[in-house]
Amino acid sequence: MKPKKIPNISVDCVVFGFDTTTKSLNVLLINRYLESKDSNDILVDDYVLTGYHVYEDETLDESASRVLKEFTGLTNQYKKQFKAFGNPDRLTNPKDLVWIKSEAFNSRTITIAYYFLINTEDIDLENNTHYAKWFPLKQLPEIGFDHKEIIKEAHEDLKVKCLSEPIVFELLPDKFTINDVQDLYESILEIKIDNRNFRRKLINKKYIVPLNEKQVGVSKKPAQLYMFSKDVYEKIYQKNYLISI
Amino acid sequence: MKPKKIPNISVDCVVFGFDTTTKSLNVLLINRYLESKDSNDILVDDYVLTGYHVYEDETLDESASRVLKEFTGLTNQYKKQFKAFGNPDRLTNPKDLVWIKSEAFNSRTITIAYYFLINTEDIDLENNTHYAKWFPLKQLPEIGFDHKEIIKEAHEDLKVKCLSEPIVFELLPDKFTINDVQDLYESILEIKIDNRNFRRKLINKKYIVPLNEKQVGVSKKPAQLYMFSKDVYEKIYQKNYLISI
C-alpha cells in the first residue's frame, strides 16, 4: 500500500559535491520542464532542487534520505537539516504557479531543507531518470521556486559548519591529497589559504593519516595520499569553549 | 476577518531569560491543564512551550513573533529559527492525545522551533493570562509533547551560537557588570570560567563600553557598569575563517 503524502509539507535537498579537477563546489539540480498542451510552447524550463512531499508515516529525516536515495541511489550520506522555508509567497512567481497547477500541489507548502555532502565519484548521473545534473555553485542556471535562496542558505550553513567539524572529507574520495582539502576549503569558503600553513596544520592532525601511496597517472610530481580516520578523530575530539565575539 | 490556521503546521518558541540574582538560565513555559468533564479528575497538568498554529497569510518568522507578543507583549527580540520537528510520533503519548482531542488539532503536526533571547526585566508575568512561568533550565517541571527535546536542542544551538556572536547581551539589562556576563556564559555553557582572564578579554573589546556608573543598593563593593554597543561591534566586526577541526 502506498504511503500518503502530506499535501503542504515537503523536504528539499541541497546535494553538494566537489569536483577535484575543476576545483568546483557543485549542487545537484533537476530539470523542471513543461510544454503547453495546445501550442507546444515551452512554459517552464529551469532547474530545482531534489525534493518531495513528506509522507504521513515517516520522519523528516527519513523523508530527506528517501529523496536522496531516489535521485542518487545513495544512502547513509552526511545530512543536515538546516532550515524550514515557509513564506506564503515562496511558490508564487508565474512559472511556479503554472508548475503547481500541473502537479496539483498546495501553493502554501512549507519545506524542510536539508543539505547532503556526497563524494561525486559515488554517483552515476548517466543512468538517471530525473535529468539530475551538477552545477557549479558559482554558475547556477535559472532556478525555480525559492530554491536559489535555499541553496544560498545551505551554503552559508556549510561555511560555518566546515570550520568546526571535519565534514569536508565527506565531499572527497577516501584517498585524497592535502591540496585537495585546501582546494575544497577554498571553494566552500571562497577565500585563499596559505598552502604552507594549511599543510602543516593538517599533517599535524592525528586523524589525517598518510598512506603508503601516491597519486598515479598525473603528469607532474605525484602527491602523497592521505585518509581521514573518523575513529581517531572521535577519540581525540574534545569540545572547546573558546568565546570569540 | 480572522486569519485561517494551517492545521498541521505550528511554531514553538523557546523563550530564554536570565536571572542575574540566582544566576539561572530560564525558559518560559505555560501550564497545560485539563480536567475530566465527568469526574473532575485531572487529566493533564504539565508544562509546554509557547506556540501556536501558523496562519495562512504569514511567514514563519512572523508567526513566531506573533506568538512571542501574545505571551509576553514583547516585539523585536532576538529570534532564531533553529530546527523543525516533525516525527510522526511526536505528539502521541497518552496525555498529548487527550490534549489534542480537546483542542482539535492534527496529531501529525510539524512544528518550526524558534528560540528567543529576552531580558527578564522587560516582562511582567503577573498580568499574564496564560499562566506563563519561568523555569530554570536545570530544574524543568514535567513537560508535555516533545518539548523537552525541543528545549534541549535550543540550548545546544544557543551554546554554539553564543561562542561566535555577541548575543548574550540580549539576555542582560542594558547596564550590566562584567561578572553578570561571566555568570551568564557559565550558565549557558555549563562551565567555569577564570574571572581574571574573562574580565581582561571583555574589557579589551571596544564594544564593551564602561559607563560613569556603578551598581547601587548592593551591600558590598558596587561594581562598574558597562553597556554593549552594537554600533561599534558592527563597525569593527570582521568574519574570520579559522579552521578548527
Add this chain to the structure above:
DNA sequence: CCAAAAGTGTTCGCTCTACACCCATGT
C-alpha cells in the same frame, strides 16, 4: 630540459592559560 605542481622553515606577535591576594563598600 621544461612545465607544473608538490613540498618545505622560520620568525614574530598575539592570545590563551594558570594562578592568589588586596580592596572597597555597606552593615
Add this chain to the structure above:
DNA sequence: ACATGGGTGTAGAGCGAACACTTTTGG
C-alpha cells in the same frame, strides 16, 4: 570590624600569519 564579592598582574606556551624558493616527476 567584618563579610562579601570586586578587582588586579605576570609569565610561559602554543598557535596563526606572513612569506619564496627548491624539488620531483612526466612528457
